[in-house]
Amino acid sequence: MNQVRIGIVGMGNMGWGHAKYLTEGKVKGAVLTAVSDLFESKRRQAKETFGEGLATFESAEELFASGLVDAVLVATPHYDHPECAILAFRHGLHVLVEKPAGVYTKQVRLMNEAAAASGKVFSIMYNQRTNPIYMKLRDLIASGELGEIRRTNWIITNWYRSQSYYNSGGWRATWAGEGGGVLINQDPHQLDLWQWTIGMMPTRVRAFCHFGKYRDIEVEDDVTAYVEYANGATGVFVTTTGEAPGTNRFEVTGDRGKIVIEDGKLTFWRLRVSEPEFNATYTGGFGQPECWKCDIPIHGTSPEHMGITQNFVDAILNGAPLIAPGEEGIKGLTLSNAMHLSTWTDNWVDLPIDEELYYELLQERIRASTFKKPEASGDKVLSVGGTFNS
Structure with missing residues (x-):
């Protein structure tokens, strides 16, 4: 071929x-x-x-x-x-x-x-995996330049959507039509990049999703989630479609410094010695490791x-x-499912999630949804050939 x-x-x-x-x-x-x-x-x-x-x-x-x-x-x-x-x-x-x-x-x-x-x-x-800025972040972490990950923090609130946007299609922002809100529609790339760049998934999630907080919709339009990783690191993910102006800032802290991606720039605050080494050897009372601010050059454009x-x-x-790889699509989806499930049960959710419980609770919301999915002639779903986003 x-x-x-x-x-x-x-x-x-x-x-x-x-x-x-x-x-x-x-x-x-x-x-x-x-x-x-x-x-x-x-x-x-x-x-x-x-x-x-x-x-x-x-x-x-x-x-x-x-x-x-x-x-x-x-x-x-x-x-x-x-x-x-x-x-x-x-x-x-x-x-x-x-x-x-x-x-x-x-x-x-x-x-x-x-x-x-x-x-x-x-x-x-x-497609955001082809963005040189996230490729560089992944490389810096994988190579050990940042040391062991201690904290991740992504504020992604520049997804502003008006009520007019949601009114443009009866399927929009419904459990039956889309299956979720900002997490399933706007954030899949960030949820993927969050775990792809740092090379690990959380072990448990506690999230607070607000459904129809800013707009007349069924699904989540404001989310704050806290996660914990196996190595003791923690993370926060904040997102909404109801704020203006919004922010897109991804911050990753390791024991050798901090990297921030914001406004199309990658900045590395690099410690001269690792924080654990400084802490073990420093005897001067107040003090902190010497830190260099490095503006990392990003080459190329994203295809x-x-x-x-x-x-x-x-x-x-x-x-x-x-x-x-297509098989990796389940990772970002696991994060959004865990955030929904944590909110629905008002509790921590361990990963991997209870898939049967999530499915059961999702079906309850689909049955109560205002959108009723059209049936293709003889087909049980619209999926094999249809579109809603015309």
Whole structure:
């Protein structure tokens, strides 16, 4: 194989964006051959925009069985990512799934198992992993420059969304339509980067989610979470869609200093000797380790979505290592599920979470949701071909 034929499932905002750069030839070794969407208007628009040679299908299963694609890019509503991916694996296709991996870890675990059994390439659209600033942070931590992690703190409150935004679609910010709020819609990249850059997951979580605090919505729009790690380190994650102006500041402290990412800059306050060494040898009463402020140069630009898609294609054609293996999508989702579960039970949540309890409590909220999910003819879910985010 010297070219990968790609099909896109779901022609909403994200699916449309992926189709655009694929048809413009911006991913070497890839060609867009087919798309699927439940809505005829979307299929017609795709042909008009990307050419009559593009095959269109009403359902994902029809696309998968067509023989026209080697790989699929899943850009359906959140709930449907795992089911659609599992169906694609059963048809022997490689899969690149949009973030988040799903809504609850129970379904994502099944997707991961299907991927492993298929032997196909499986990736997730964590495009922020291609951002040089987060790549540099990960490198500094992995190389030992920061020493042992002691504290993480991410304030990500620049997700401002008005009531008008939420009113633009009845599925938005509902348990039945999206499966969550700021954690599942806006924050998947940060939740992934939080654990990916430092190289470890928490052991337990205590969170306080506020549902409809600033807007007339069902789901969380304000969250403060505290986590603990196996080595004794702690972390805080603060996020909301209701503040203006917002902040995006990621701070990681180790025993050799502190790194802060803010306003597109990475600053390393580096200790000349580690804090434990200074503490063990210093005898002068008041004092602290000598500290150097280092503005770390960041080289290159982020290829974003195209970069992940190119890597996915390279993995299929040449066996290139994946930047964002699909199986890792469950990690960030575990964090958001744990934050919900901690709030719902008003208690600490140990990781791995109780997946059955989370599923049960989520179903209660789905049944009470104001949004009633439309049914595809004969299908139990909208997922295999549909879009909400038109």
